[in-house]
Amino acid sequence: MSKKHPIISVTGSSGAGTSTVKHTFDQIFRREGVKAVSIEGDAFHRFNRKDMKAELDRRYAEGDYTFSHFSYEANELAELENVFRQYGETGTGRTRTYVHDNDEAEKYGVPPGEFTEWAPFEDGSDILFYEGLHGAVVNDEVNLPKYADLKIGVVPVINLEWIQKIHRDRERRGYTTEAVTDTILRRMHAYVHCIIPQFTETDINFQRVPVVDTSNPLVARWIPTADESLVVIRFKNPRGIDFSYLVSMIQGSWMSRANSIVIPGGKLDLAMQLILTPMIERLVSESKRA
Ligand SMILES: Nc1ncnc2c1ncn2[C@@H]1O[C@H](COP(=O)(O)OP(=O)(O)OP(=O)(O)O)[C@@H](O)[C@H]1O
Numbered sequence: 001m002s003k004k005h006p007i008i009s010v011t012g013s014s015g016a017g018t019s020t021v022k023h024t025f026d027q028i029f030r031r032e033g034v035k036a037v038s039i040e041g042d043a044f045h046r047f048n049r050k051d052m053k054a055e056l057d058r059r060y061a062e063g064d065y066t067f068s069h070f071s072y073e074a075n076e077l078a079e080l081e082n083v084f085r086q087y088g089e090t091g092t093g094r095t096r097t098y099v100h101d102n103d104e105a106e107k108y109g110v111p112p113g114e115f116t117e118w119a120p121f122e123d124g125s126d127i128l129f130y131e132g133l134h135g136a137v138v139n140d141e142v143n144l145p146k147y148a149d150l151k152i153g154v155v156p157v158i159n160l161e162w163i164q165k166i167h168r169d170r171e172r173r174g175y176t177t178e179a180v181t182d183t184i185l186r187r188m189h190a191y192v193h194c195i196i197p198q199f200t201e202t203d204i205n206f207q208r209v210p211v212v213d214t215s216n217p218l219v220a221r222w223i224p225t226a227d228e229s230l231v232v233i234r235f236k237n238p239r240g241i242d243f244s245y246l247v248s249m250i251q252g253s254w255m256s257r258a259n260s261i262v263i264p265g266g267k268l269d270l271a272m273q274l275i276l277t278p279m280i281e282r283l284v285s286e287s288k289r290a
């Protein structure tokens with residue numbers, strides 16, 4: 001953790017909604033005059049698309065069916081930890097972009113499935129914002145929560161997460177439902193061993209829960225809307241959280257546990273603003289005094 005150069009990490013599985021949550025953070029940063037530099041977690045994939053397929057084929061041939069983009073070994077996590085550590089110490093660092101589709105290819109001038117060159121963060125930032133798969137990994141090699149000052153989990157219930165991923169990958173990345181289903185299945189081992197353990201490290205988890213039937217996520221005609229869902233917001237350390245204020249400000253919310261508040265899905269943006277704005281303000285004001 002760093003008082004001088006704070007880091008916020010937002011972790012979620014593929015399709016969980018971390019990019020969507022980033023929009024809310026960007027609104028808070030803009031309103032609070034916070035200059036944030038950001039990392040899109042796929043930048044730290046170890047392989048480009050072609051090499052990843054070759055690696056998958058190699059491992060399958062050896063009988064290893066557990067490898068995927070979720071796996072630790074498929075990502076440069078030691079490099080990510082170095083970036084976190086360097087940013088915490090100096091406010092500098094670097095990142096790149098993994099290009100997923102033709103729209104991004106046009107934007108970055110790099111073909112889909114390839115990386116842009118590494119580039120330094122802009123100078124003079126107040127915060128480093130990470131969103132991706134591995135923002136709170138603790139394993140034998142790295143301890144990312146040690147460097148992140150605020151750790152957020154975006155963890156929709158799994159049927160909803162699959163619906164979101166299927167719709168997003170179909171509409172924005174050109175994959176078929178069958179291809180996305182195969183990807184979900186292939187990633188299951190690493191999902192259990194590499195992704196979900198992070199959500200006990202995170203300070204706050206936002207878990208969207210549909211209140212409509214999602215029994216067969218493979219045939220859902222649309223992603224359950226905000227009004228078709230609730231959100232469970234769990235705080236790892238509830239001390240200091242003014243729950244009575246939150247319940248009074250968020251119409252239709254209630255406490256489900258001493259560390260968890262449940263809100264209507266349509267109030268997620270408001271809840272994030274109410275909860276995160278003071279936390280971000282405190283990180284930045286403390287960094288200015290450090
Ligand atoms: N709170 C929400 N309400 C409704 N739809 C949502 C919500 N969050 C995410 N989605 C939808 O789910 C899909 C996946 O969201 P998003 O792209 O943010 O996921 P992601 O975690 O960034 O995925 P990846 O890590 O693979 O890039 C998108 O179609 C998005 O519009």
Ligand SMILES: O=C(CO)[C@H](O)[C@H](O)COP(=O)(O)O
Nearest residue numbers: 013014042049069100113133
């Ligand atoms: O979204 C991802 C993980 O969250 C991966 O970056 C993505 O699936 C890799 O893309 P592709 O296999 O299409 O090159």
